[in-house]
Amino acid sequence: MKISTRGRYGIRLMIDLAEHSHEPHVALASIAERQNISARYLEQVAVILRRAGYIRSVKGASGGYTLARDPAEIVIGDALRILEGDMLVVDDLRPGERENRIQHCIRATVYNRLNERVSSVVDRITLASMLGTVDPEESYMYFI
Amino acid sequence: MRISTRGRYSLEALLYLALLPEGAFASTRAISENTGISDGYLEQLFIPLKKAGIIRGIRGAQGGYLPGRPIAEITVGDILRAVEGSLEPVACLTRGTCPAEAKCITRHTWAQLYREISDCVDSITLVDLVESYEKQDEENYAI
Numbered sequence: 001m002k003i004s005t006r007g008r009y010g011i012r013l014m015i016d017l018a019e020h021s022h023e024p025h026v027a028l029a030s031i032a033e034r035q036n037i038s039a040r041y042l043e044q045v046a047v048i049l050r051r052a053g054y055i056r057s058v059k060g061a062s063g064g065y066t067l068a069r070d071p072a073e074i075v076i077g078d079a080l081r082i083l084e085g086d087m088l089v090v091d092d093l094r095p096g097e098r099e100n101r102i103q104h105c106i107r108a109t110v111y112n113r114l115n116e117r118v119s120s121v122v123d124r125i126t127l128a129s130m131l132g133t134v135d136p137e138e139s140y141m142y143f144i
Numbered sequence: 145m146r147i148s149t150r151g152r153y154s155l156e157a158l159l160y161l162a163l164l165p166e167g168a169f170a171s172t173r174a175i176s177e178n179t180g181i182s183d184g185y186l187e188q189l190f191i192p193l194k195k196a197g198i199i200r201g202i203r204g205a206q207g208g209y210l211p212g213r214p215i216a217e218i219t220v221g222d223i224l225r226a227v228e229g230s231l232e233p234v235a236c237l238t239r240g241t242c243p244a245e246a247k248c249i250t251r252h253t254w255a256q257l258y259r260e261i262s263d264c265v266d267s268i269t270l271v272d273l274v275e276s277y278e279k280q281d282e283e284n285y286a287i
Contacts, residue, residue, distance in 0.1 A: 001145055001224075001261065003233045008250065015249050036244075076253060089147045102156050102179060105277040110155065110220050110268060111147070117264045118145065121257050130249055 001089060003080070009037050010045045010083040011076065014127055017055060017067045025064040045083070052082040071131060077122030087122060089114045150227040153181045154189050155273075158223055161199065162215045162270040163277065169208035189227060196226035215274065221265035231265065233257050 016031045028046060032039035046065060049055045056068040067074075081087055090111045093099065099107065156179045164170060170178075172186045190209060193199045200212040211218060224231060234254045236242040245251055 001147055001151075001228065001231055001233060002235070003145055003254070003257075008234060011250055011253075084145065087145055089145060090152065091146070100180065101277065101280065102159050105273060105280055106152075106155050106159060108280070109273055109276040110265070113268070114261065114264050117260045118257065121260045122253075125253055125256075130253055 004084055005041075006045055006048070007080050007083045009035075009042060010049055010079060011127075011130075012037070013042060013045055013049065013065075014054060014067065014071075014074065014079065015130065017065060018071045018127055018131055021067060025058040025062075025066045027062070027064040030064075048083060049079075052079075054079060054082070067127075071128035072126055074127035075123055076125040076127065076130065077119060079127075080122055087115070087118055089118065145233060147224065148228055150189060151224045153179075153185060154193060154223050154227045155220065157181060157186060157189065158193075158198065158211070158218070158270060159273050159277065161209060161211050162218075162274050164210065167210070169202050169210035171208040174208070192226045193223070196222065198222055198226055211270065215270035218270045219266050220268040220273075221262065224265055231258070231261055233261065 012035050013031060016035060017026055020026045028042055029039050031037075032042045035042075046055060046057075050057055050065075050068075053068055054074060055065045057063065057065055077087060088111075090107070093107075157175055160175055160179050161170060172183050172190070175181070175186055176183045190199060190201070194201060194212070197212045198218055199209045202208055202210070221231070230238075232238070232254075236245065236248075237251070237254055237258055239245070242248065242251075
């Protein structure tokens, strides 16, 4: 049950852009270096985010990217769904696909509930709220 | 963010065993016939599940498997962890695995997500699943 690298890197890309929003635009190469992510991989992630309207590209010799929206309006759940395809713990039933009673029961009792809980977390976090969360003391609490 | 086939099949097999009368056991063949999961796959899944004490084997020609402890004490989280390993949504949550953890901005979000996932799966026991199975509309879901 993992978030893919695409999802994680996409969020880090937007965080980096938000942190450098005082600059007119940021070159992907400098994000790649700061974030220690391959520039080629980051380019693929940037294409997805640009198409979805999260970031804007600035053309030219000193071109790069900038956030296309206010960080307060970027809901992490939405961005993750774009990057990951969805945020579901199991595939949805295909039209006409049938489940036996056991599978149906587990879907209703476990998977649907898990999907709701996952959404409830990622849909209440925005890029802006994430930017205020560096607190090593607090993160200690969860991983003793 | 998918639960693996191993995880899904384990939950199905365990719910089947939990539905048996107390103390009764079932052969992998019977479990296979009732869940549609192949014998071979069940045997594979049962190795870690046995090791974790979630199921118990009865030896012999008439042997089989049954829940390893009272089903009120077996959670969905126990089952998933036994076959999937960690339920962390990212591999870098465990302390000391990432050199950037102290200044990582995303870590807190993944930690919240992990806590929510853990809370959820640890709060559902096999008894809850059995109850919800018995309540569900029988007409549409013939095995």
